[in-house]
Amino acid sequence: MTAPAPVDLRSDTVTRPTAAMRRAMAAAEVGDDVYGDDPTVLELERRIAAIAGFEAAVYVPSGTMGNQLAVRCHTGRGDEVLLDADSHIYVNEQGAVGALAGCLAHPIASERGAIAPAAIEAAVRDPSDDHVARVSLLCLENTHNRHGGSILPLETLTTIAAAARGRGLAVHLDGARLWNASVATGVAIRTWAAPVDSVMMCFSKGLGAPIGSVLAGRADFIRRARRVRKQWGGGMRQVGVLAAAALHALDHHVERLAEDHARAKRLAAGLGGEGVRVAEPETNIVMIELLAAPLDRGVLLAALERRGVRMGPSGPRRIRAITHLDVDDAGAERAIAAFRAALGEALAGGASPHPEHGPTTGRLLPSAGL
Template sequence: MFGKEAGIFVASGTMGNLLAIMAHCQRGDEIIVGRHNHIHRWEQGVSATTIDVNGEGTMKIEDIEESIRVRDNHMPNTRLICLENTHNYAGGRALPLEYLKSVRELASRHGLSVHIDGARIYNAAITLGVNISDIAQQADSVMMCFSKGLGAPVGSILVGSKTFVEKARRSRKALGGGWRQAGILAAAARVALDNAESTIRRDHANAQKLAAGINVATPDHLKNAITAQEAGITNMVLLKCSNGISPAQVQKFLESRGVLVMVFDATRVRIVLNWGVSEKDVEKVLKVYSDFIASISNHIAV
């Protein structure tokens, strides 16, 4: 599936990413990661040089290269480049394969390792029309989550070389992840993989239908105030809010009608499609969204 020598089951994607960093790096080492990558924003941070991320979730190759430190006793040693595919903060965008190859080539030139936070790598592979192994071969290690789009109750997998996985396995024990009950959870993850492709393709289709439907339901005079991102959709829909409409306002109205969404940041609402959301559910969301638009249509000056 990944084309790697070995893998271990872990409790969460955060644990998988932490184990990867621990296996690749030593005390005094540093990673390069995007400023809006999950590893930096939502995993309590690490010793990292952060780089701006564009709307597609990528970091500029030249920015990565400029961030690689020269070997100097006054500085940490750059050891690892971390990517995220698909990119959560960019709205589930899949990083292009050619971009991954460029990062891999740069890392090899400088003797660095590459880790992919692939919590939703299955979504990326389907969107790009490639195998997961085509993405994974551009990195030394990959983490994939079983409990997001795949629908398992809990768990992730971390893969890499045998040597890498043995290091990660030892650290996993120290972090409390060497649990004897893991087999039950891993079995659920195995079941999730059986229907993964059809489930994710359905999620992508539902997300595209939802984004398009939201934009159709938004009248012209409000399109500058609220719009759904349609480009590069996988299983997420981001609503961009401005001109008197706040993400909290959208979230509160939708929740009052039984639709749970997330205030993503100061200007955006995130809606995630998953195995438990049907096409009928999408139609309900569109109906509730239309009700929201009707409730504000005469009160927003744009």
């Protein structure tokens, strides 16, 4: 008898295209996108620009590229970029603010992604002083990965962005999971994007497409971003087969994110136990903090893997579980049962791999940066 497929909660990036999405990809009309000839990509960019309320958009291979194009095109070399100290752009993009844009990243502590306007004011230096870096950009994130999929409230986002723009800074929003914030709150994407100068959104997370993100902003900004995309090797040819997956996701997978949010709440309610603290999720990310000293992250992840459930690390004493298109109600219940059994084994002192290694193979686990 074939064992059931693992319940994979490491990230919402592990989703596989549905049969209907594959049919849409196979039927896609294509052309050379570098020449601007791919009608499916053009339609996707047009739709996203309209959804976000911007003049234009550009399709890119990844959210990281979208974010870094925004940094590059909003700044000049030697400028300073303000970001949340726990943000994906600062923590999980390999120092690309410096490596690719030639800028200095200035991390600021936040309250669940909300940077205080006073902290922005304190960080902005006198632009007439030729001895200091020019502060030109603020980056925000919504929803916030490392804060457990937390939603930066619209009023808070608007206040922070106004404070930055009042000091002459551009504002970029890393909206890799902005779809989740929109569905959870009922607030339209264009309303979330209105206070900022650019937004990046992903298709390969909760929306279930195999690849791709989009950067939206003013027409002149997107023209610059398109040029740098080519310089960075991000210009793709007959990429309509991938854009078709994103278009299918826009039509069929956005509203269903509410199901992921409901399953995340069910997971959070069922995963609690001795030695752990589970945060109440706002969207589809569940954070599990290991409190008891004997609990070892590697032991717990290995015990889960043996029971057919995969979760991921998110810090030395924290585990992350993310619900998505490929996890149904039965999968969530399997994960809860496996976690309870694995937790008991880990508390009893089960055999431990090194906490920085994978559950069964000894390979290095990636940090939960996606």
